[in-house]
Amino acid sequence: xxxxxxxxxxxxxxxxxxxxxxxxxxxxxxxxxxxxxxxxxxxxxxxxxxxxxxxxxxxxxxxxxxxxxxxxxxxxxxxxxxxxxxxxxxxxxxxxxxxxxxxxxxxxxxxxxxxxxxxxxxxxxxxxxxxxxxxxxxxxxxx
Numbered sequence: 409x410x411x412x413x414x415x416x417x418x419x420x421x422x423x424x425x426x427x428x429x430x431x432x433x434x435x436x437x438x439x440x441x442x443x444x445x446x447x448x449x450x451x452x453x454x455x456x457x458x459x460x461x462x463x464x465x466x467x468x469x470x471x472x473x474x475x476x477x478x479x480x481x482x483x484x485x486x487x488x489x490x491x492x493x494x495x496x497x498x499x500x501x502x503x504x505x506x507x508x509x510x511x512x513x514x515x516x517x518x519x520x521x522x523x524x525x526x527x528x529x530x531x532x533x534x535x536x537x538x539x540x541x542x543x544x545x546x547x548x549x550x551x
Contacts, residue, residue: 410426410427411426411427412424412425412426412427413425414434419435419436419441419442419443420435420436420440420441420442420443421433421434421435421442421443421445421446422434422435422446432446432447432452433445433446433447434446434447434448434449434452435447435448436448450487450493450495453495453527453531454483454485454495454498456527457483457498457500457525457527457528457531458481458483458500459527460525460526460527460528461481461500461502461517461520461521461525461527461528462479462481462502464516464519464520464524464525465479465502465504465513465516465517465520466479468515468516468519468520469504469506469508469512469513469516472508472512472515472516474506474507474508474512475506475507475508475546476504476505476506476508477505477506477507477546478504478505478506479502479503479504479505479506480502480503481500481501481502481503482500482501482503483498483499483500483501484498484499485497485498485499485535486498494534494535495531495534495535496534496535496536497535497536497538498531498535498536498537498538499538499539499540500537500538500539500540501539501540501541501542502517502539502540502541502542503541503542503544504541504542504543504544505543505544505545505546506543506544506545506546507545507546508543509543510543513541513543514541517539517541521537521539
């Protein structure tokens, strides 16, 4: 059963340590009485989503024996105006450079979104989740 320990440091700054022993600093913006020394908790949800689906896609493409040269995920979102300010809409853009066909990328992204990514499954229960992907054939540059 996954666990985490979150320890208050000072002000609005916390350090979170996962079961694997990795630490993340969380803090609030200065206008929210923080010192802006770490990521916001809601930002970490989006980063976790990107990491979860990104790892899926790379794993699936590697299993398909496709060569990924570079890979970037852009996520933007909208939140509710009133508390609790949950995510209401999340847009995920996958940008993959490599030697493969567009159908390979589409299959990997679909498998991640529809079957494997726990973060997408969870966040998709409260937010509209949209995704697109773009393949850049090897030799091009990802911006």
